[in-house]
Amino acid sequence: MSSVQIRDVRKSFGNFEVLHGVSIPIEDGEFVVLVGPSGCGKSTLLRMLAGLENITSGTISIGDRVVNNVQPKERDIAMVFQNYALYPHMTVSDNMGFSLKLRGARPEEISTGVKRAAEILALTPLLDRYPRQLSGGQRQRVAMGRAIVRDPQVFLFDEPLSNLDAKLRVAMRTEIKELHQRLKTTTVYVTHDQIEAMTMADKIVVMHDGIVEQMGTPLELYDTPANQFVAGFIGSPAMNFLKGKVKSNGVAGFEGPNGVKLPLKTAPANSEGQPAVYGVRPEHFTIADDGAEAEIVVVEPTGSETQVFAKLGGEQVVAVFRERHQFSPGDKVRLKPDPALVHLFDETTGKRLNG
C-alpha cells in the first residue's frame, strides 16, 4: 500500500492539450474516484498513472518514488480494464497467475496466490474455465482477481462496471467497495457515473475538460459544490438552475425568471442586482403557502418517492417528494426551496457565490 501524488500533470497529444495541470493527492489506503463526462481526461490520467501513456509535464509519484520514467511493470500497480482484457486462450487460473509466472515464481507459489485470490472473490469453482465460458460479472471478478494476485501498491479501475447490466452493476459496486474495505489497498477508480462515484468513494475528484473542478468527500461535493458544473453533475435527478438576479427587499431574496420571487438565507456581500444562477436540488423543494406558483407538467411516482416536473416562472424544474401528494398535470402548486440549502452561482464563471 502506498500514497500517490499527482502534481501539476499535463498531457498533450500533438498540439492538443487534454490535461491542463492536474494535482491530486491520494492518501495511503484511500478509495479515490475520478468522475467526469466523456473526454474530460480521467481515463488518460489513469493510464498515465499506470504507465501506459507518457507524462508531458508534472510528476506522478507512488509512495516516495517519482514514477514518470518507471516502466509500468516496475510501478507495482494493477489495473482492471473496462473490457476486462482477459487473455482468451488462458483458463481463469492461468489468467490470474500470469503476472506471477512472468515474474518467475515457482508453480506452488503461483497456485497458492491464485487460490487465495480465488477464495476472496468466490472464483474457486471457475478456475479451469476459459473467459468465454464466463458471464459478464464473473469475467469482471476474474479481472479483479488478476489484480489481487499481484498484491500491488495501487489498484486502478478503468470504468470496470460499464459493460454490466444495471442490476449486476449495483451488486459489483458493493463487492468492490467491500473488497477495498478488506484489503485496504489504495485505489483509483475512473467512472462517468456519478452514482458510482458517490456510493464508493472516500474522495471524489470531479474532472471536466482536463481540469479538476472539485475534490472532496461525496457529501462535501453534494452539499457545497464549488461551481455550477459540479452542482449539475453530482446528484440525481440533477439540480435545478434558474437564471435571474439577487434582489433583496429588506430580506435576502432572488428574482428568478419572469419575476418569480425565490428565498435566500443571506445574500452575498455587495451582490444586490447581480445576475446569478439560483440552484436548488429537487429534494429541497417543499409545498408551502409562501412558495412560488408552479404548474405541474408530469408526475412520475417511483414508489419510494415521487418526481414532479413543473413549470416555475416558465422554466421547467423537477421536485422530489417522499410524502405522497395527490398531484395531477395542470395542477397549480406553491413550491418553496429551503433557503438554507439553496446554491448561488456566478452567471458567467459558474463559481459558487454563497457560503
Added chain:
Amino acid sequence: MADIAIAPRRAKTEIREASAWDQLKHNRNWLGFWFMVPALAFLIFFLAYPLGLGIWLSFTDTRIGRVGHFVGSENYEWLWDDAIFWLSVFNTLLYTFIASAIKFGIGLYLALLLNENMPFKAMLRALVLIPFIVPTVLSALAFWWIFDSQFSIISWSLKQMGLITENINFLGDTTWARICVIFANIWRGVPFVAITLLAGLQTVQPSLYEAATLDGASRWQMFRFITYPLLTPIIAVVMTFSVLFTFTDFQLIWAMTRGGPVNATHLMATLSYQRAIIAGQLGEGAAISSAMIPFLLAAIMVSWFGLQRRKWQQGENND
C-alpha cells in the same frame, strides 16, 4: 359506393390440389435444391468429373489421339520402378517443406512489422502485395532473367564487386537451380502469408497487450504468450493453403526450368504435364497426378486437426 368502385371485382379462385409442379416451384426444400443446382453443377463438371476422369485415366494406357484400354495398376507399377518419378516426389517434398517454412517465417515477421505503428504504413502494406499481384508467369520470366547464366544481374553485380570472377550457373547447376526456384516461390508466396497473418494480428485486442505490459511481460513474452497462441487458428488456415499451393506448383517451375537441369527441379506437377501432354502418355501422366492425392490428403488431415476450434475460441453462443 365509392369504395365499391375502387375495389376490383375478384373472380372466385378455385381451390384445387397443389400439383406436383406447384410443389416443385414453392416447396421450401425444393427451392433450396434449385438454388444449389448452379453451384452443384459447377463442382461436378469442373472438379468432381475431372478428378474422376483423371483417376480413371491413370488406370488406362490412353495416349493423345488414341482411346485407351483399362490396364489395371500397370502405370503405377511402372512408376514404382521409375527413378525420375521418385526424384520428382523428393523434389516436391523438399520444395514444399523448405519454401513453406521460410514463407511462414518471413510472412510472420513482415506481419508483425506491418502491425507496428510506423510512417507510410498503408503504402508499405500495399507494396508487400506486389509479388502476389504480378502474374506468376511474368514474375517467373523476370526470375529467369535474373538467374540467366550469361546476363544474370546477380552474377554481374558480384563480378563488379570483385567477389567472383565467373558467372554463376544459377539454373544450370542442380543445387543452384533448386535454390533459385524455391527462392522465386518464396518471393511469390510471402505476401499471402504476411497479409493474412496481419489480418489475424489486427483482431487481437490492444488492451490485452496493455494488460500484459502491466503484468510485466517483455516484448518477447508478449509474442510468446499472447500473440502467438491467439494467432494459431489463422496460422493453421494460412499454412494449409500455402502448403497446398506450393505442393501443386507448376507455373513457376515450368517457366523457369522446365524441370531441369537433369530433372533436379521436376515437381510431380511438372513431370505429370511433361509425360501426359508433351510426351502424349495421358495414362502415365494421370497416374503421376493421382499419386499426389495421398500427399494432399495427408496435408489436409494435418490442417483439419489444426483447424479444430480451440476450446477458448469464441463460438456461436458466446455473449
